[in-house]
Amino acid sequence: MEIINRKQRMSSIARKLRRENKTVGFVPTMGALHEGHLALVREARQTSDVVIVSIFVNPTQFGIGEDFKKYPRDLTADAALLAEAQVDYVFAPDAEEIYGEGFCTYVDVEGITNKFEGEFRPSHFRGVATIVTILLNTLRPDFAFFGQKDAQQTAVVKRLVRDLGIETEIVVIRTVREESGLAMSSRNLFLSTEERTRALVIFEGLKSAKTAFAAGERNAARLAQLVRDKVTIDSSAQIDYIEAVDAETFAPVENVGDNPTFLIVAVRFGSVRLLDNILMNRKQ
Numbered sequence: 001m002e003i004i005n006r007k008q009r010m011s012s013i014a015r016k017l018r019r020e021n022k023t024v025g026f027v028p029t030m031g032a033l034h035e036g037h038l039a040l041v042r043e044a045r046q047t048s049d050v051v052i053v054s055i056f057v058n059p060t061q062f063g064i065g066e067d068f069k070k071y072p073r074d075l076t077a078d079a080a081l082l083a084e085a086q087v088d089y090v091f092a093p094d095a096e097e098i099y100g101e102g103f104c105t106y107v108d109v110e111g112i113t114n115k116f117e118g119e120f121r122p123s124h125f126r127g128v129a130t131i132v133t134i135l136l137n138t139l140r141p142d143f144a145f146f147g148q149k150d151a152q153q154t155a156v157v158k159r160l161v162r163d164l165g166i167e168t169e170i171v172v173i174r175t176v177r178e179e180s181g182l183a184m185s186s187r188n189l190f191l192s193t194e195e196r197t198r199a200l201v202i203f204e205g206l207k208s209a210k211t212a213f214a215a216g217e218r219n220a221a222r223l224a225q226l227v228r229d230k231v232t233i234d235s236s237a238q239i240d241y242i243e244a245v246d247a248e249t250f251a252p253v254e255n256v257g258d259n260p261t262f263l264i265v266a267v268r269f270g271s272v273r274l275l276d277n278i279l280m281n282r283k284q
Helices: 007-019 035-046 075-086 124-139 151-164 188-189 193-197 200-214 220-231
Strands: 002-004 023-031 049-053 087-092 141-145 169-171 238-247 261-270 272-280
Touching: 002 193, 007 023, 007 087, 007 124, 007 238, 023 035, 023 124, 035 141, 035 169, 035 193, 035 200, 049 075, 049 188, 087 193, 124 141, 141 151, 151 169, 151 261, 151 272, 193 200, 193 261, 200 220, 200 272, 220 238, 220 261
Parallel strands: 002 087, 023 049, 023 141, 049 087, 141 169
Antiparallel strands: 238 261, 261 272
8 A cells, every 4th residue: 555645646646547447446534534434445445446545634624613623633543444444545645735825726516505514614515625626636536435424515526526527426335333323423533421422312313213204204394303302302412403305406305205315414512513314215
């Protein structure tokens, strides 16, 4: 496994791989790797001849007062995990390498980014769309792998790739959970033991909605209320949103039909903001 810090070097290797007709699978990360990331890597390994993982804590997707400076960073530990997972290349540039002097070009995906995460983190998706565009243009992979936990982000990336004609297939892998049911996230590291236990109400709420859906409930508001009822049992939970939305457009829906629908949740426990979701449609 080779660790690469320079964008030009990474781009040169990517060109060489294309000339050799190698299929490239790419997993973008911000490090602090956990089993959720490794599930993406394993999927890439099964799909592709060559696997590239990026580790880059992207400053442009953090807003004022967010945790950019304290975001966990341990390249040595991350590299050890990736070597064990048989990754071929790790692209780990610094911010100056990506956003050099005079950088002034950003990517905005309109509409889908105006609500939910876009409302609570106004500059977040501009930063995500910009770095994803830079990485996909640098690597030009055949496949890029994302986790379902960040459902709105994956919808933004899919729209970005479609609109800009980027020839990379976006592959979304189901959310990986801890044994307790808590969705795996790098930010789980910031939860106290007590907060980690309290946060389980999110998954309990989603399970209640899933059970009701399986029993025939199709009204989106009632499904969302089942989640809200579970979460509000814990008075320390601060709900940002609980909503049923179209999986592609993220427009709110009244009833779950044939089109895939996400029931999305954002809840704060102390200073830690957790995202989770379930995917529903009548064909399930």
